[in-house]
Amino acid sequence: MGGPRFEPVRAVRAYERVVEQVEEAIESGSLSPGERLPSERELMVQFSVSRSTVREALRVLQARGLVRSRPGDPHGAEVLPFTPAALHKSMTTLARVAELSLAELVQFRMVLDSSASLLAARLRTDGQLAEMDAAVGRMRAAADHDAFVAEDVAFHDVVARASGNKLIQICTDVVRSIVLGLISEKLAAAPDKRALMRQTIEHHEEVLAAVRAGDGPLAARLTREAMYDYYADYVPAGERPALRALLE
Structure with a gap:
């Protein structure tokens, strides 16, 4: 039978969606260097995800050099300026x-x-x-x-x-x-x-x-x-x- 051949889809984890949206906000300029993300609790509400999902997303964003998140900081993660x-x-x-x-x-x-x-x-x-x-x-x-x-x-x-x-x-x-x-x-x-x-x-x-x-x-x-x-x-x-x- 003719027609296109499709590839199996990959299940996207919730934290990846969180990462994508934050990255898009930074790339579009909606979030600028020096600004802060909402608190973990507020991110949980906005994304409708668990605390562990938010924390995993923040770990990924920090590993990519996009934000800095300090343990115990009552404020949200800080958006970092671009570096090489x-x-x-x-x-x-x-x-x-x-x-x-x-x-x-x-x-x-x-x-x-x-x-x-x-x-x-x-x-x-x-x-x-x-x-x-x-x-x-x-x-x-x-x-x-x-x-x-x-x-x-x-x-x-x-x-x-x-x-x-x-x-x-x-x-x-x-x-x-x-x-x-x-x-x-x-x-x-x-x-x-x-x-x-x-x-x-x-x-x-x-x-x-x-x-x-x-x-x-x-x-x-x-x-x-x-x-x-x-x-x-x-x-x-x-x-x-x-x-x-x-x-x-």
């Missing part, structure tokens, strides 16, 4: 369950960082340029690899901030930490860290010169090339064409 934490958790989970490959993450980082470099070359302030210069100087003076990595991160953070785009800032931070987390053991086992550090400094100096000159396309190309040089060996050979597709 929820995005970081979601993307980390995707990476760990292999929905996002290392190649996809690195490719996305190449896109993000090169776009940030292009915008920074055109929009950066003199103060931000001085911050980039100082970060590279501290990379040269770093006494150990950990200090070097901290200054490397600082350089990229300034470039992302100089782009003027908050979403680029958030996403670059999230993707960078996930990628570094996935290859941290391989980085720790790298045979010649000093050579790698010298190469990284050279790349940063080239990007910095392009940003200083206001040459956005050059800054973007150099950033993509630097990312490829740094990460390609950690990506399976069969997936490297996805990275090379971003090179000119």
Whole structure:
């Protein structure tokens, strides 16, 4: 017999409906950061559910970084401002369950960082340029690899901030930490860290010169090339064409 094929339906638990409605209220702006939800008792009445259902919904909302609920607080849970934490958790989970490959993450980082470099070359302030210069100087003076990595991160953070785009800032931070987390053991086992550090400094100096000159396309190309040089060996050979597709 023809016609559509239907999938079995999943029973939705009451607390999930509570979570959905609160999320919708936050997303629509009906609930703003700093405001409070009604008390547990009032939520029980409004949703017509048990106290355990309300508490389970609040646990889920808190785990997602949407509200903060303190035990024994007579007031309702507080709606929190947006932070990158929820995005970081979601993307980390995707990476760990292999929905996002290392190649996809690195490719996305190449896109993000090169776009940030292009915008920074055109929009950066003199103060931000001085911050980039100082970060590279501290990379040269770093006494150990950990200090070097901290200054490397600082350089990229300034470039992302100089782009003027908050979403680029958030996403670059999230993707960078996930990628570094996935290859941290391989980085720790790298045979010649000093050579790698010298190469990284050279790349940063080239990007910095392009940003200083206001040459956005050059800054973007150099950033993509630097990312490829740094990460390609950690990506399976069969997936490297996805990275090379971003090179000119």
